[in-house]
Amino acid sequence: MVIRTRIFELCDRKYRDLAELAGAMGLPVSRVFQVREGTVNINQRFIVGAKKAFPERRLDELFYFSKEN
Numbered sequence: 001m002v003i004r005t006r007i008f009e010l011c012d013r014k015y016r017d018l019a020e021l022a023g024a025m026g027l028p029v030s031r032v033f034q035v036r037e038g039t040v041n042i043n044q045r046f047i048v049g050a051k052k053a054f055p056e057r058r059l060d061e062l063f064y065f066s067k068e069n
Contacts, residue, residue, distance in 0.1 A: 003042045004066045005035065007050050010057070025049030 007021070015021040018036070022029040027049045034040040042063070050062050 001065045002068050003047075003063050005042060005046075005050065005063050007054065007062055008036055010054060010062075014054070021053060024053035026052060 011018075011021045015024060018032050019029050022032040025032065025046070027045065031040070031046070035042055035046055047059075047063065051057075051059070054062060
């Protein structure tokens with residue numbers, strides 16, 4: 001199983017682009033882009049950053065488990 005995220009669907013309502021989202025998460029834009037494209041896995045820093053960017057959301061609203069593709 002792998003962890004997947006819903007933040008990219010949610011960010012359209014709150015952030016203008018990936019750069020603004022990455023800034024709110026405290027992460028480099030390249031890392032956020034890599035997670036979106038599926039070239040790197042979600043790690044602890046990404047999860048913490050997502051909570052910073054979406055403090056009003058529960059973790060289960062931001063992340064879910066999926067069978068690996």
